[in-house]
Amino acid sequence: MTKEADDLRKELVGKRKILDVGCGIGTFEQRLPELNIIGVDTDEEMIKAARARTTNTYCLADAKQLPFLNASFDALFFVTCLEFLEDYKAAIDEAVRVLEPEGKLVVMALNPESEYFKIHYSKEGSYFRRMKHKNLGEMVDYIEPRFNLQTHYFLGVDGEKIFDTEDKEYASLFIIKGIKK
Numbered sequence: 001m002t003k004e005a006d007d008l009r010k011e012l013v014g015k016r017k018i019l020d021v022g023c024g025i026g027t028f029e030q031r032l033p034e035l036n037i038i039g040v041d042t043d044e045e046m047i048k049a050a051r052a053r054t055t056n057t058y059c060l061a062d063a064k065q066l067p068f069l070n071a072s073f074d075a076l077f078f079v080t081c082l083e084f085l086e087d088y089k090a091a092i093d094e095a096v097r098v099l100e101p102e103g104k105l106v107v108m109a110l111n112p113e114s115e116y117f118k119i120h121y122s123k124e125g126s127y128f129r130r131m132k133h134k135n136l137g138e139m140v141d142y143i144e145p146r147f148n149l150q151t152h153y154f155l156g157v158d159g160e161k162i163f164d165t166e167d168k169e170y171a172s173l174f175i176i177k178g179i180k181k
């Protein structure tokens with residue numbers, strides 16, 4: 001979490017208004033208090049927990065129908081959210097709509113090719129089994145026409161050990177970063 005938050009901070013520093021789609025309990029709002037982040041989530045319990053945690057604004061809303069005007073954010077991120085959505089394409093369309101031209105998109109998705117993912121996936125009842133889209137290449141293809149993109153693997157996990165790596169066998173996350181065209 002600390003490494004993910006540090007990476008997000010690097011990407012989002014200097015942005016005026018940031019949207020966190022699928023904010024959960026507000027982990028990143030808590031870890032990045034210097035950033036102006038609004039969180040949205042469809043789960044009322046998550047929103048309640050997030051509001052108890054920080055004073056950021058949180059909205060109960062769906063990624064595919066965001067209650068914001070066109071071009072109202074200069075950055076937007078999804079952390080372990082997009083790959084779990086039934087209709088990730090609608091969520092990307094909404095991200096495009098609410099981002100300003102040259103707004104920044106950051107997607108941190110679980111890397112299904114990693115050992116870390118495979119170990120967790122194999123456990124009965126694992127949350128990872130709810131992942132709807134394991135073909136992250138397809139996701140990149142959908143995002144690419146609307147953004148200037150960069151992708152990389154991130155955050156090695158091997159048992160208890162956390163380390164820097166871009167080796168997709170060990171990297172727990174796949175990062176998609178884009179600037180809206």
Ligand SMILES: C[S@@+](CC[C@H](N)C(=O)[O-])C[C@H]1O[C@@H](n2cnc3c(N)ncnc32)[C@H](O)[C@@H]1O
Pocket residue numbers: 021022023024025027028040041042043046061062063064078079080081084085
């Ligand atoms: C794995 S959690 C990640 C939470 C947070 N981003 C983090 O990394 O701590 C995925 C979150 O996405 C939310 N979610 C699921 N479907 C959603 C949707 N259609 N629109 C917005 N949020 C959604 C879930 O309620 C959950 O809080």
